[in-house]
Amino acid sequence: MFDFTATYTDQYQLAMAQVYFENGHKDHRSVFDYFFRKLPFEGGYAVFSGLEDLLEIIENLSFDKKDIAYLEQTGFSEKFLNYLRDFKFQGSVYSVKEGDVVFPTRPVLQIEANIIEAQIVETLLLNLLNFQTLIATKASRMRLVSGDRHLLDFGLRRAQGPGGYYATRAAITGGFDGTSNVVAARNFDIPVSGTMAHSFVQSYDNEIDAFRSFAKGRPENCVLLVDTYNTLNSGVPNAIKIAKEMEERGQKLLAIRLDSGDLAYFAKESRKLLDKAGLEYVKIAASNQLDEYVIKSLLEQQAPIDIFGVGTNLVTGNPDSALDGVYKLAESNGKPRIKLSESLAKVTLPHKKQVFRIKNSSGQCVGADAIGLRSESRIEEMFHPFEPYKSMKLQNFEQEPLLHEVMKNGKSLVEKQSLKDIADYSLSRLAELPIEYKRFNNPHIYKVGISSALREDRDKLIKEYKQLS
Amino acid sequence: MFDFTATYTDQYQLAMAQVYFENGHKDHRSVFDYFFRKLPFEGGYAVFSGLEDLLEIIENLSFDKKDIAYLEQTGFSEKFLNYLRDFKFQGSVYSVKEGDVVFPTRPVLQIEANIIEAQIVETLLLNLLNFQTLIATKASRMRLVSGDRHLLDFGLRRAQGPGGYYATRAAITGGFDGTSNVVAARNFDIPVSGTMAHSFVQSYDNEIDAFRSFAKGRPENCVLLVDTYNTLNSGVPNAIKIAKEMEERGQKLLAIRLDSGDLAYFAKESRKLLDKAGLEYVKIAASNQLDEYVIKSLLEQQAPIDIFGVGTNLVTGNPDSALDGVYKLAESNGKPRIKLSESLAKVTLPHKKQVFRIKNSSGQCVGADAIGLRSESRIEEMFHPFEPYKSMKLQNFEQEPLLHEVMKNGKSLVEKQSLKDIADYSLSRLAELPIEYKRFNNPHIYKVGISSALREDRDKLIKEYKQLS
Numbered sequence: 001m002f003d004f005t006a007t008y009t010d011q012y013q014l015a016m017a018q019v020y021f022e023n024g025h026k027d028h029r030s031v032f033d034y035f036f037r038k039l040p041f042e043g044g045y046a047v048f049s050g051l052e053d054l055l056e057i058i059e060n061l062s063f064d065k066k067d068i069a070y071l072e073q074t075g076f077s078e079k080f081l082n083y084l085r086d087f088k089f090q091g092s093v094y095s096v097k098e099g100d101v102v103f104p105t106r107p108v109l110q111i112e113a114n115i116i117e118a119q120i121v122e123t124l125l126l127n128l129l130n131f132q133t134l135i136a137t138k139a140s141r142m143r144l145v146s147g148d149r150h151l152l153d154f155g156l157r158r159a160q161g162p163g164g165y166y167a168t169r170a171a172i173t174g175g176f177d178g179t180s181n182v183v184a185a186r187n188f189d190i191p192v193s194g195t196m197a198h199s200f201v202q203s204y205d206n207e208i209d210a211f212r213s214f215a216k217g218r219p220e221n222c223v224l225l226v227d228t229y230n231t232l233n234s235g236v237p238n239a240i241k242i243a244k245e246m247e248e249r250g251q252k253l254l255a256i257r258l259d260s261g262d263l264a265y266f267a268k269e270s271r272k273l274l275d276k277a278g279l280e281y282v283k284i285a286a287s288n289q290l291d292e293y294v295i296k297s298l299l300e301q302q303a304p305i306d307i308f309g310v311g312t313n314l315v316t317g318n319p320d321s322a323l324d325g326v327y328k329l330a331e332s333n334g335k336p337r338i339k340l341s342e343s344l345a346k347v348t349l350p351h352k353k354q355v356f357r358i359k360n361s362s363g364q365c366v367g368a369d370a371i372g373l374r375s376e377s378r379i380e381e382m383f384h385p386f387e388p389y390k391s392m393k394l395q396n397f398e399q400e401p402l403l404h405e406v407m408k409n410g411k412s413l414v415e416k417q418s419l420k421d422i423a424d425y426s427l428s429r430l431a432e433l434p435i436e437y438k439r440f441n442n443p444h445i446y447k448v449g450i451s452s453a454l455r456e457d458r459d460k461l462i463k464e465y466k467q468l469s
Numbered sequence: 470m471f472d473f474t475a476t477y478t479d480q481y482q483l484a485m486a487q488v489y490f491e492n493g494h495k496d497h498r499s500v501f502d503y504f505f506r507k508l509p510f511e512g513g514y515a516v517f518s519g520l521e522d523l524l525e526i527i528e529n530l531s532f533d534k535k536d537i538a539y540l541e542q543t544g545f546s547e548k549f550l551n552y553l554r555d556f557k558f559q560g561s562v563y564s565v566k567e568g569d570v571v572f573p574t575r576p577v578l579q580i581e582a583n584i585i586e587a588q589i590v591e592t593l594l595l596n597l598l599n600f601q602t603l604i605a606t607k608a609s610r611m612r613l614v615s616g617d618r619h620l621l622d623f624g625l626r627r628a629q630g631p632g633g634y635y636a637t638r639a640a641i642t643g644g645f646d647g648t649s650n651v652v653a654a655r656n657f658d659i660p661v662s663g664t665m666a667h668s669f670v671q672s673y674d675n676e677i678d679a680f681r682s683f684a685k686g687r688p689e690n691c692v693l694l695v696d697t698y699n700t701l702n703s704g705v706p707n708a709i710k711i712a713k714e715m716e717e718r719g720q721k722l723l724a725i726r727l728d729s730g731d732l733a734y735f736a737k738e739s740r741k742l743l744d745k746a747g748l749e750y751v752k753i754a755a756s757n758q759l760d761e762y763v764i765k766s767l768l769e770q771q772a773p774i775d776i777f778g779v780g781t782n783l784v785t786g787n788p789d790s791a792l793d794g795v796y797k798l799a800e801s802n803g804k805p806r807i808k809l810s811e812s813l814a815k816v817t818l819p820h821k822k823q824v825f826r827i828k829n830s831s832g833q834c835v836g837a838d839a840i841g842l843r844s845e846s847r848i849e850e851m852f853h854p855f856e857p858y859k860s861m862k863l864q865n866f867e868q869e870p871l872l873h874e875v876m877k878n879g880k881s882l883v884e885k886q887s888l889k890d891i892a893d894y895s896l897s898r899l900a901e902l903p904i905e906y907k908r909f910n911n912p913h914i915y916k917v918g919i920s921s922a923l924r925e926d927r928d929k930l931i932k933e934y935k936q937l938s
Contacts, residue, residue, distance in 0.1 A: 002634060002652050010625060010649040011663030019669075019686035030672065070655040075689065115672060126626035127633060156479060157595035158791040163632030164596060165471060180479040183471050186539040194480030197591075199798040200488075202806045203499065203584060217488035220544065229809055229934060261811055312791045321785035322627040329668040337671045340698055342730055465698060 004057045006087060007067045009123040014071065017116040018080045026083075030118045031331035031352055034109040034125060040134055040320040041292075044443025045433065047140045047426050048108055049173045050132030051098040053166065055412040057128070058089045058121055089117045093407035094374075096355075098417070099173055099426035100402065101433055102133075103446040105345075105385075106355050106371050108325075110403060115332070122327045130325040131163060132170040134317040139174025140426065141292040142310060144438060145299065150307040152193055153179040154287055155315030167315035172419040173426060176314075188419055193221065195257075201228040207235065211242045215253070219246060223255045223285055226270070231261065236270045240277045255283035255307060263288065264303040271304040283307055291318070292440070338461045344386050349454060350461055356399040363398070365432050367444065370394060372451035374403075382449025385458075392449060473526045475556060476536045478592040483540065486585040487549045495552075499587045500800035500821055503578040503594060509603055509789040510761075513912025514902065516609045516895050517577055518642045519601030520567040522635065524881040526597070527558045527590055558586045562876035563843075565824075567886075568642055568895035569871065570902055571602075572915040574814075574854075575824050575840050577794075579872060584801070591796045599794040600632060601639035603786040608643025609895065610761040611779065613907060614768065619776040621662055622648040623756055624784030636784035641888040644896060645783075657888055662690065664726075670697040676704065680711045684722070688715060692724045692754055695739070700730065705739045709746045724752035724776060732757065733772040740773040752776060760787070761909070807930045813855050818923060819930055825868040832867070834901050836913065839863060841920035843872075851918025854927075861918060 002008075020026050039046055063071070063084045072081055091113020102108050109129070111118050142151055153171045156164040168184035178191035185192035196214055204210035211224050224242065226235025236256060243253035256274070258266050263286045274282050286298070287309035295308055312318060328348040329337045336350030352374040358366050370382040378399055384390035406414045436444040450458070471477075489495050508515055532540070532553045541550055560582020571577050578598070580587050611620055622640045625633040637653035647660035654661035665683055673679035680693050693711065695704025705725060712722035725743070727735050732755045743751050755767070756778035764777055781787060797817040798806045805819030821843040827835050839851040847868055853859035875883045905913040919927070 002631075002656060005652070007651040007655060008625075009651055010623070011651055011654070011661045012649060012665055013663075014651065015664050015687050016666065016669045016683075019683050022686050023682050025672070028672065030668075032668070067655070070651075074661060119666070119668070123626050127628055127630060130627060131630040154479070156477075157592050158599060158793075159596055160629035160632030160785065160790070161596060161600040161635040162471075163600075163629030166630040180481060182476040182478055182480055182483065182539075183474070185480070186476060186536070187471060192480045192543060194482075195484050196481055197485065197588070198808055199499075199501070199588070199796075200485045202798045202808060203494070203497065203801040205804075213492050214485075214488050217491050218484050312793075316629065316785075316790035318790040319788065321629070321787040321790045322781045324627075324781075327668075329671045332672040335674075339667055339671060 003064070004061070004124070005067050006061050006063045006120055007070070009120055013119040013122060014076065016119055018076055020115050021080050021083055022077070026114060026116050028115045028333040029112065030115045030329060030333070032111045032118050032122070033107040033328050033330050033348065033353070034111070034129065034325060035105060035107050036130070036323050036325040037104050038324050039104055040137055040317065040323055041141065043137065043141065044437035044439065044446065045101045045103060045137070046133055046323070047136040047174050048096050048098060048100050048102045048133055049136035049170045050128045050166070051095055051406065052414065052417070053132070053169070054125055054128050055093065055407055055414060057124065058407070059410065059412050061089050061121065063087055087120070088410060089113065089121055090410040091117050091407070092405060092409065094403040095406045096402045097404065097425065099422040099429065101426070101429045103369060103448065106369050106448050107353055107403065110330070110353065112352070126325055126327055128166065130323040132166055132173070133325070134320065134323040135167045135170035135315065136174035138292070138314055138317050139171040139176050140430070141440070142295055142308070142314070143175030143427070144430070145292055145296040146308065149305070151176045152307060152309045153181065153314055154309040155311040156181045158312040159315040164315055169419065171314055173422045175423050175427065190419060195221070195223040196225050198225060198228045201225060208238045208241065211238050212245070215242045215246055219249070219251045221254045222246070223257050224253065225259060226256045227258055227260050231258065231266050232269050232273070236273045240273065240279060243277070243279050243282055253279070253282050255285045257285040257287065259287050263305065264298050264301040267303040267305050285309060287311070289313070336457055336461060338458060338465065340462070340465050347458070347462065349450065350457055351454065353403070353454070355402045357402055358394060359398040359400060359432070361398065363432060365434065366397065367434065367437070368392065368447035368449060369402070370399070370449045370451065371454060373453050376451055376453060379451045382451060383455050385448070385450050385455070472533070473530070473593070474536050475530050475532045475589055476539070478589055482588045482591060483545065485588055487545055489584050490549050490552055491546070495583060495585050497584045497802040498581065499584045499798060499802070501580045501587050501591070502576040502797050502799050502817065502822070503580070503598060503794060504574060504576050505599070505792050505794040506573050507793050508573055509606055509786060509792055510610065512606065512610065513906035513908065513915065514570045514572060514606070515602055515792070516605040516643050517565050517567060517569050517571045517602055518605035518639045519597045519635070520564055520875065521883065521886070522601070522638070523594055523597050524562065524876055524883060526593065527876070528879065528881050530558050530590065532556055556589070557879060558582065558590055559879040560586050560876070561874060561878065563872040564875045565871045566873065566894065568891040568898065570895070570898045572838060572917065575838050575917050576822055576872065579799070579822065581821070595794055595796055597635065599792040601635055601642070602794070603789065603792040604636045604639035604784065605643035607761070607783055607786050608640040608645050609899065610909070611764055611783070612644030612896070613899070614761055614765040615777065618774070620645045621776060621778045622650065622783055623778040624780040625650045627781040628784040633784055638888065640783055642891045642895060644892050659888060664690070664692040665694050667694060667697045670694060677707045677710065680707050681714070684711050684715055688718070688720045690723050691715070692726050693722065694728060695725045696727055696729050700727065700735050701738050701742070705742045709742065709748060712748050712751055713746070722748070722751050724754045726754040726756065728756050732774065733767050733770040736772040736774050754778060756780070758782070805926055805930060807927060807934065809931070809934050816927070816931065818919065819926055820923065822872070822923070824871045826871055827863060828867040828869060828901070830867065832901060834903065835866065836903065836906070837861065837916035837918060838871070839868070839918045839920065840923060842922050845920055845922060848920045851920060852924050854917070854919050854924070
């Protein structure tokens, strides 16, 4: 396919870079904010994911020979290409921890680097973080409604091409237990699972032969797919026969799987048949167009399903296909910068910044983050960014800084974590969040405020910029 | 990242494969149909894309050392792993041509191979074809409403991770002219374009300096982004000044770009200002949350936009995140196979098949495809698959076979085509399609029928299978 070299970017990054290189701006230090404007799924929070992949790729980013040859052919200057031959990202990155709960319109990550480095990594950064955060958030919503039931990613076949690779990783950071995706399981050390397709049953002359052959060949974690012909008249009764044969060999059938029809009804009826046969230990797995709403509904109906296999809606984030994350200039060559907009709510914030999560004395989130200058260690009072009469005193609250230096001079400072650790961290952060931010319908809005120092500078810049135009 | 080795698959393919290997079924020849059930975007057609990538990957597919070591560790048997060490896909593929117009519930592609080979490539095949067909279809819809205006893919930053690579390829097969995605442009030989971001303008102390610096550094195909501060009061007037300076140097400004606000209004007002300054040749490019509906509306309002840059909605297929393509067993070890379903419309079709596009004597599609056995060279009468009283005589129609052998014994038979050739073919096929299948709202349904031979066998199998269950 392709490697992640520095041409995994938009052409305009390179066009701008050549101009910066040739007009002497190339060493201008710049600061960019990564943030998003809108939560996906009409939800109340998002789960930040993709950081480790991003840092690993940035740390090793370069233009290879094929890249340079291609750029030469498309008309970039020889001097600039010589610069690109030695290109290496040498900047710093400040970021929220992977797995943390994040909200719109406040920096999730800040990059400081020379302007060329900062631009070249923009596309890559947005591409990886927007997508993994979308999927981790989707996975987290399913985890929240599923309690301790087993959640499996079955999505590779419906994923957006090789996007499925990172979808699987993000699903695990958001709380899924395992995947059917072998290459992702291999590279990210994820529990892998999968047993049989309808085609397996069909390839035999009858269902019981197919089941028997499978149970003999793969007795460990054996799951029989019972809906190829008729779930309750043939699939489940045949699975029961095989489970009894397995018992005679000292083995246990792990589960049956339902993949069509009314899952609540079939799960209940199957459970009855299994229990009547003394197979209380045989679990029920279900799949087929699941998402957080369907899982919630199935459990509200007390469908006795132990394992959910989720495909399309997990790995593509359906119905939201993208997080709208952006990357905005906050400082250039030592000067603070903003981007104006017709809508005040879209004006960006200047400077190197810190984001504080406001908590009460028992460590619970109170429903607000405050943004200050990076030089501020605490914020005394925070102001609504666009409604000047609204403010909130913060003296009596704990303030947890969310942005940590994760890369310095191009070297990652983050120790490798298991995905399970990231998922556990995410769950612990969600536990600090009051329940009204986690509900699906009209969740409470997690507030944001800015410090008076940041507000003053921002307002001064707005005035200056309006005179410019 | 990862290579496309044979572990780009679902675990159950390997679990089933081991059982087939060990119970002596491994050389059972099997036939699988690839088809989808529902058109994306509530549209009337889809554009088939991804075939060349699929064949190239399948032709070279194997398990590498890392794969084998991983599978060993997850418990596959040594004998089976020895088989996988030499695994190679040696089957045949029959397919619709890439770029052709396709419809639901009829085979787009058929695979014939031993059962293990056919299963291992299933996930890969669905992953690549479902996604590229989704995106090529989306691109085609934008091409249809845009006439000969220039369409550019700007989506990489919002794509689903590395899915963006194939999204760009599919966008070109569906009729886009170019992309900002450098690595895709490099590998697929696509025209690449891109000039400046808002951050470029912001990094200078004022807009005119930014424009001047850019125009001097990159005078070829120069596009100035005019909405950083105030489009009509500063952006366009500054761009006009720069265009005049370029004229003095014997250069021409290619275009200005609008990326926010009311694009119809700003395009019209900008056009007036440019024309008044004698800059009729300077084009207007527009971007910002475009899709086929917005483009259609802009052109209905006679917005003088020459170039559209499309991102998220193109590369993710929003609001449809996946084509629901499936892969169903049609024959196993010489025996025809079907999959039953509670709904008759979901019962699959057995046998090796051919699909004929029915045309009138002037080569126009009449709005129906007919499915027969592969051994049938023509179909005299076709029958509605689920409504026995409906049939259509076909003697007086041309019948174009759509499925061609594209791979034989694991070797691709398809000559490398340029994406432009695929796109041109697609447009020529769309031209044969009556307009009522191409409209956005409630398009006419392209019919499907089956031959009497296929119908008889299918109905016989349904009866047999119902007795089984």
